Amino acid sequence: xxxxxxxxxxxxxxxxxxxxxxxxxxxxxxxxxxxxxxxxxxxxxxxxxxxxxxxxxxxxxxxxxxxxxxxxxxxxxxxxxxxxxxxxxxxxxxxxxxxxxxxxxxxxxxxxxxxxxxxxxxxxxxxxxxxxxxxxxxxxxxxxxxxxxxxxxxxxxxxxxxxxxxxxxxxxxxxxxxxxxxxxxxxxxxxxxxxxxxxxxxxxxxxxxxxxxxxxxxxxxxxxxxxxxxxxxxxxxxxxxxxxxxxxxxxxxxxxxxxxxxxxxxxxxxxxxxxxxxxxxxxxxxxxxxxxxxxxxxxxxxxxxxxxxxxxxxxxxxxxxxxxxxxxxxxxxxxxxxxxxxxxxxxxxxxxxxxxxxxxxxxxxxxxxxxxxxxxxxxxxxxxxxxxxxxxxxxxxxxxxxxxxxx
Amino acid sequence: xxxxxxxxxxxxxxxxxxxxxxxxxxxxxxxxxxxxxxxxxxxxxxxxxxxxxxxxxxxxxxxxxxxxxxxxxxxxxxxxxxxxxxxxxxxxxxxxxxxxxxxxxxxxxxxxxxxxxxxxxxxxxxxxxxxxxxxxxxxxxxxxxxxxxxxxxxxxxxxxxxxxxxxxxxxxxxxxxxxxxxxxxxxxxxxxxxxxxxxxxxxxxxxxxxxxxxxxxxxxxxxxxxxxxxxxxxxxxxxxxxxxxxxxxxxxxxxxxxxxxxxxxxxxxxxxxxxxxxxxxxxxxxxxxxxxxxxxxxxxxxxxxxxxxxxxxxxxxxxxxxxxxxxxxxxxxxxxxxxxxxxxxxxxxxxxxxxxxxxxxxxxxxxxxxxxxxxxxxxxxxxxxxxxxxxxxxxxxxxxxxxxxxx
Numbered sequence: 001x002x003x004x005x006x007x008x009x010x011x012x013x014x015x016x017x018x019x020x021x022x023x024x025x026x027x028x029x030x031x032x033x034x035x036x037x038x039x040x041x042x043x044x045x046x047x048x049x050x051x052x053x054x055x056x057x058x059x060x061x062x063x064x065x066x067x068x069x070x071x072x073x074x075x076x077x078x079x080x081x082x083x084x085x086x087x088x089x090x091x092x093x094x095x096x097x098x099x100x101x102x103x104x105x106x107x108x109x110x111x112x113x114x115x116x117x118x119x120x121x122x123x124x125x126x127x128x129x130x131x132x133x134x135x136x137x138x139x140x141x142x143x144x145x146x147x148x149x150x151x152x153x154x155x156x157x158x159x160x161x162x163x164x165x166x167x168x169x170x171x172x173x174x175x176x177x178x179x180x181x182x183x184x185x186x187x188x189x190x191x192x193x194x195x196x197x198x199x200x201x202x203x204x205x206x207x208x209x210x211x212x213x214x215x216x217x218x219x220x221x222x223x224x225x226x227x228x229x230x231x232x233x234x235x236x237x238x239x240x241x242x243x244x245x246x247x248x249x250x251x252x253x254x255x256x257x258x259x260x261x262x263x264x265x266x267x268x269x270x271x272x273x274x275x276x277x278x279x280x281x282x283x284x285x286x287x288x289x290x291x292x293x294x295x296x297x298x299x300x301x302x303x304x305x306x307x308x309x310x311x312x313x314x315x316x317x318x319x320x321x322x323x324x325x326x327x328x329x330x331x332x333x334x335x336x337x338x339x340x341x342x343x344x345x346x347x348x349x350x351x352x353x354x355x356x357x358x359x360x361x362x363x364x365x366x367x368x369x370x371x372x373x374x375x376x377x378x379x380x381x382x383x384x385x386x387x388x389x390x391x392x393x394x395x396x397x398x399x400x401x402x403x404x405x406x407x
Numbered sequence: 408x409x410x411x412x413x414x415x416x417x418x419x420x421x422x423x424x425x426x427x428x429x430x431x432x433x434x435x436x437x438x439x440x441x442x443x444x445x446x447x448x449x450x451x452x453x454x455x456x457x458x459x460x461x462x463x464x465x466x467x468x469x470x471x472x473x474x475x476x477x478x479x480x481x482x483x484x485x486x487x488x489x490x491x492x493x494x495x496x497x498x499x500x501x502x503x504x505x506x507x508x509x510x511x512x513x514x515x516x517x518x519x520x521x522x523x524x525x526x527x528x529x530x531x532x533x534x535x536x537x538x539x540x541x542x543x544x545x546x547x548x549x550x551x552x553x554x555x556x557x558x559x560x561x562x563x564x565x566x567x568x569x570x571x572x573x574x575x576x577x578x579x580x581x582x583x584x585x586x587x588x589x590x591x592x593x594x595x596x597x598x599x600x601x602x603x604x605x606x607x608x609x610x611x612x613x614x615x616x617x618x619x620x621x622x623x624x625x626x627x628x629x630x631x632x633x634x635x636x637x638x639x640x641x642x643x644x645x646x647x648x649x650x651x652x653x654x655x656x657x658x659x660x661x662x663x664x665x666x667x668x669x670x671x672x673x674x675x676x677x678x679x680x681x682x683x684x685x686x687x688x689x690x691x692x693x694x695x696x697x698x699x700x701x702x703x704x705x706x707x708x709x710x711x712x713x714x715x716x717x718x719x720x721x722x723x724x725x726x727x728x729x730x731x732x733x734x735x736x737x738x739x740x741x742x743x744x745x746x747x748x749x750x751x752x753x754x755x756x757x758x759x760x761x762x763x764x765x766x767x768x769x770x771x772x773x774x775x776x777x778x779x780x781x782x783x784x785x786x787x788x789x790x791x792x793x794x795x796x797x798x799x800x801x802x803x804x805x806x807x808x809x810x811x812x813x814x
Contacts, residue, residue, distance in 0.1 A: 228635070235619070236780070239745045239780070246739045247735060250735070333743055336631070336647065336744070337743070369562055369571070374643060
């Protein structure tokens with residue numbers, strides 16, 4: 001933008017109103033004078049806004065302060081059922097839905113087996129029905145739903161919610177957002193799962209913090225989300241954060257993307273399982289062989305972690321190598337972005353803290369200018385609903401930025 | 408920021424004034440009605456601002472439009488000598504100074520041999536004197552200098568302009584900005600050279616473009632600057648863009664930073680020279696041996712490029728390997744950031760376009776989701792003053808953002 005956005009009286013008013021609303025959500029119940037003080041606004045300005053929100057049944061009285069003499073100030077709170085917003089995580093194995101009320105509380109969650117995802121059109125029809133039914137079962141009117149944010153594990157086109165490629169779903173070039181919108185009576189938005197997860201992790205752990213967060217999703221695949229301040233860096237084509245396809249070992253195994261030695265090809269859940277399968281098929285001296293009860297195809301990353309925790313040397317070695325590679329890969333991201341925080345989440349992180357420690361050690365070795373950094377490397381919230389909640393949050397952030405809340 | 412910045416009447420007025428000022432710089436000479444149309448402001452608003460700028464001798468009349476009948480509108484332009492701003496590039500071999508006038512034209516440039524940089528305190532005293540003298544020689548009053556931006560090839564602490572480490576200068580922990588400010592009568596700001604160069608490259612090539620730019624400085628060392636929209640991503644500690652210390656070949660040679668196979672250790676100007684020196688010391692069948700006239704220590708990257716352009720196979724092979732590694736390293740940055748543009752600049756890029764082509768080929772191989780990208784990979788402006796001009800621009804951007812221009 002060459003010129004600063006032109007400001008006018010209407011925007012001044014809207015900004016004040018949105019700030020009062022946010023203050024009521026974040027700091028309420030609260031009285032008018034406290035809002036005015038917090039936001040550096042005049043009491044008459046706050047009173048006028050509060051009157052308007054009252055009229056729209058957006059806020060309610062939460063009683064009076066019982067203190068001192070004279071007139072007692074009225075405490076105000078948001079009406080939690082004034083509106084709702086929904087997040088859906090279209091996971092390859094599990095489908096998850098979360099409904100939030102106006103103050104952000106999760107009032108209902110559900111998860112079920114995702115089932116068959118092919119053909120896409122049929123899957124999407126079933127998905128629409130599930131979302132509509134789950135909202136209906138909660139007794140919420142359609143008009144009160146601000147929208148539904150979907151998280152999809154796919155390469156997405158920026159802004160349009162079109163799936164370019166979803167390898168685990170067998171989908172190529174599917175206009176997912178348009179198709180979903182076609183059968184749903186609420187606004188719909190689709191974003192990449194890892195980006196949604198990153199937005200949620202940033203929200204729960206850094207509400208007031210500045211700086212950038214690199215959120216790395218270590219699961220069956222590997223991806224990352226970059227959040228700068230409170231904004232997701234989507235990238236020009238919506239495909240930022242492809243940490244999984246950064247080469248960490250150019251002599252390493254071939255990756256699905258066609259390159260060799262991508263982080264995903266050497267350290268993802270899939271890669272860990274594959275390495276264990278290969279080793280066990282040649283070498284039975286491991287607890288992994290017992291855990292899979294002789295059926296090598298049943299070996300997954302979880303089993304390798306279980307064996308390692310049981311003291312199995314072979315499993316530990318596989319995971320140690322994965323952790324070193326993850327440390328190299330994450331260091332690439334840190335060297336380039338200089339974030340204030342790395343949040344590691346996803347399936348691989350739902351094991352002992354020793355795996356995080358291994359990754360940290362590898363990062364210590366591979367970061368440049370270690371001593372000048374004030375970097376926190378932490379495990380994520382490990383909430384199985386984080387992608388769904390993140391998608392809901394992206395939807396709300398979008399409505400907020402566009403000033404499209406019903407206030 | 409949790410709450411949106413509170414807006415008031417004063418800010419509305421300031422934004423309008425700054426926009427009119429920018430419009431006069433960018434699109435002037437221009438008449439009042441055209442400014443109003445361009446900025447969607449009312450004519451009286453523009454007239455009031457113009458009157459104020461006139462009073463401050465900020466603008467001048469540039470005549471009248473000779474067209475039609477009736478009253479002719481007056482054309483307005485910025486008074487170019489109303490203020491000046493300066494950029495200084497503290498290069499290891501060459502010191503460069505550029506003075507800009509109010510409309511951004513470079514009115515004076517100079518460069519000279521940097522000389523001895525140790526001890527830092529003495530070097531800085533000499534530098535201050537040079538800057539003061541050069542400005543004085545141009546006949547510019549001190550009060551008309553808005554400030555001086557310095558570009559320094561060092562690991563810098565964010566915001567403070569403190570040098571953490573400048574290997575080529577032998578400096579560790581030098582409060583460069585404070586020391587410079589101590590002896591100069593104008594506001595001073597110090598930033599990393601590569602970041603300054605990136606800001607300049609972004610400015611000259613993408614004035615109206617959105618998206619992110621990854622500007623890679625391929626010189627004696629390797630670094631990068633990330634510009635998102637028009638903002639430099641400085642990073643939490645001011646050390647973003649350390650692409651030179653991303654590992655591209657973990658079995659590669661040891662790097663100064665302590666790791667092995669960093670991009671800088673395999674593909675920088677220094678690395679290229681070192682490789683050529685090693686090879687020539689064992690193998691005289693190369694044009695490089697002739698060019699250095701038997702003095703192997705004289706071999707530098709420039710000589711290797713010269714030999715390659717003369718058809719020398721050995722030199723070409725060294726540069727081909729460097730280009731492949733640069734392609735891998737730049738791909739890391741692109742996979743993570745998904746920028747709309749990569750600008751490759753610095754000494755290595757001041758050779759034939761074939762080197763850029765080699766880098767592009769390597770990137771084609773190492774980028775994920777190539778087909779979904781709308782990425783431009785281009786050579787930079789190749790202006791030897793780009794770091795100085797970029798530092799001046801960062802200074803101006805800072806004054807602009809803080810609304811500290813004398814308007």
